[in-house]
Amino acid sequence: MYDDQNVFAKILRGELPCHKVYEDEHTLAFMDIMPQVDGHTLVIPKYPAETLFDLPAELAGHLLNSVQKIGRAVKIAMQREGIVIMQLNDQSAGQTVPHLHFHIMPTSLGALSRQSHAQTMGDQMVIQQCAETIKTALDTL
Ligand code: 5GP
Numbered sequence: 001m002y003d004d005q006n007v008f009a010k011i012l013r014g015e016l017p018c019h020k021v022y023e024d025e026h027t028l029a030f031m032d033i034m035p036q037v038d039g040h041t042l043v044i045p046k047y048p049a050e051t052l053f054d055l056p057a058e059l060a061g062h063l064l065n066s067v068q069k070i071g072r073a074v075k076i077a078m079q080r081e082g083i084v085i086m087q088l089n090d091q092s093a094g095q096t097v098p099h100l101h102f103h104i105m106p107t108s109l110g111a112l113s114r115q116s117h118a119q120t121m122g123d124q125m126v127i128q129q130c131a132e133t134i135k136t137a138l139d140t141l
Helices: 008-011 057-077 109-113 122-141
Strands: 020-023 027-031 039-046 082-084 102-105
Touching: 008 027, 008 039, 020 057, 020 122, 027 057, 027 122, 039 057, 057 102, 057 122, 082 109
Parallel strands: none
Antiparallel strands: 020 027, 027 039, 039 102, 082 102
């Protein structure tokens, strides 16, 4: 059962703020508030799916298209060739927000394993600056 009080549902309804970098008919991308690396961005469907398995197949292409688009922009913005794209399904796998999302992280698996997940609030100025750089990179695609 989808919980429409989760933070991403509130962001989608405009009840909570976010550093938005991209939006289209089916998806929204914004900065993670507790980034595991500078440039950590989240891509979510507007459809109320808790996990990947709850997303209708016909919406999967739209979501993956946005993941590719934001991934490319993050690579350019953060000047990294290699990036991690992560997606957790269910609390038992470590998912902390019950609305489907992809993490776009300009880092490596090794560096990521030394970072705690969703623990420390990021510096708002740095997050805002990363969002602006990613938006500028998006304009070049
Ligand atoms: P999960 O653990 O579900 O895979 O990832 C949830 C992510 O959402 C975490 O990386 C966490 O830092 C981020 N997050 C949690 N609450 C908020 C919020 O209110 N705003 C934003 N922008 N990110 C959030």
